Amino acid sequence: MMEDMSTMPIQACCPPLLASPLAADEAEQLAAGFKVLSDPARLQLLSLIAAQSDGACTCDLTEPVALAQPTVSHHLKVLLAAGLVTRERQAQYSYYRVNPDRVAVLREALETS
């Protein structure tokens, strides 16, 4: 049985896009990663989470992005599934942190070597 690609973390997978032709499966991997970044709410969330070095809870994030709480939870779930953030639960709170290594995978794919 195959896993659903869209819920899998972004792998260190590919040589830079512009350096050598991309195989179909590499293209799918990378595209799934960029799709996670293709929503303005998720970019703002990533940015807000990065600004809180000790972790950001959902309650800190809902108001600045001006979206309902279930929508924010949905976007955080997408970021988490991609591995772009980590989640740590404490009591009722969920603390999210950016995983810079996963961001780097996507950045490096855009390198003009």
Add this chain to the structure above:
Amino acid sequence: MMEDMSTMPIQACCPPLLASPLAADEAEQLAAGFKVLSDPARLQLLSLIAAQSDGACTCDLTEPVALAQPTVSHHLKVLLAAGLVTRERQAQYSYYRVNPDRVAVLREALETS
């Protein structure tokens, strides 16, 4: 009158995502750029175009991505509208080239400064 954001070229717009909180309009700009990269066919096309330093025509691209010609034309139009590629017409042919500066805008937004 406002232009449709999705058909506008990617601007040099934003400080790195992880360095400072992103404003809503900056997030929309960047998200539109990453959305263009969020399709595996478009990533493969970009990669194939980059591999042909003297420009790639549509006819060179249809077979390797295994899609119908109108679909390839559609994706090329999206890449062109975003400014990620340029198009030069010669006779019946359209030659596409990568615009590395626009790719760099997106790469730099992912920098961990």
Add this chain to the structure above:
DNA sequence: CGTTAACATTGATATGTGTCAATCTAATCA
């Protein structure tokens, strides 16, 4: 206990978009 708070999940809806067949346009060639 019951209440409240943080967060996740479900379900519904509206919108966006990737795909291709059919068609159109424009240029080459016989």
Add this chain to the structure above:
DNA sequence: TGATTAGATTGACACATATCAATGTTAACG
């Protein structure tokens, strides 16, 4: 001129997804 070729456009369809109201879950607090 007619035939062919490259490529763009149109229209239709299937599928994905962003959003929120309602509900569920878990934990603190009285």
